[in-house]
Amino acid sequence: MLAIQVFIYLQVLDFFTTMIGFRIGASEASPFSVRLIHLTSPAIGVAASKVVALGIGGLCVATNRSHLVAWINYWYAGLVVLNLSMTVAGLNASALPHIH
Numbered sequence: 826m827l828a829i830q831v832f833i834y835l836q837v838l839d840f841f842t843t844m845i846g847f848r849i850g851a852s853e854a855s856p857f858s859v860r861l862i863h864l865t866s867p868a869i870g871v872a873a874s875k876v877v878a879l880g881i882g883g884l885c886v887a888t889n890r891s892h893l894v895a896w897i898n899y900w901y902a903g904l905v906v907l908n909l910s911m912t913v914a915g916l917n918a919s920a921l922p923h924i925h
Contacts, residue, residue: 842908
């Protein structure tokens with residue numbers, strides 16, 4: 826049950842860190858999410874991809890494969906760390922003085 830709670834939490838974190846990344850000029854790497862973003866808007870596209878992820882997580886639970894959710898959590902934890910790293914790097918780069 827803890828893995829499912831962590832999964833949901835990571836989906837929320839991934840959404841917010843992705844949206845923050847967009848604000849500083851980062852781009853989406855997932856072709857699926859990019860397609861959803863182009864069909865709608867950044868917030869709706871990323872939210873839709875989170876709904877799909879939650880649906881797949883729910884399917885894992887419904888088919889007694891919740892152990893897969895625990896493994897998937899490592900992937901999403903890595904994505905959140907990557908998003909945060911890109912955000913920090915982007916903020917640091919924008920804070921550097923520009924020499925002309």
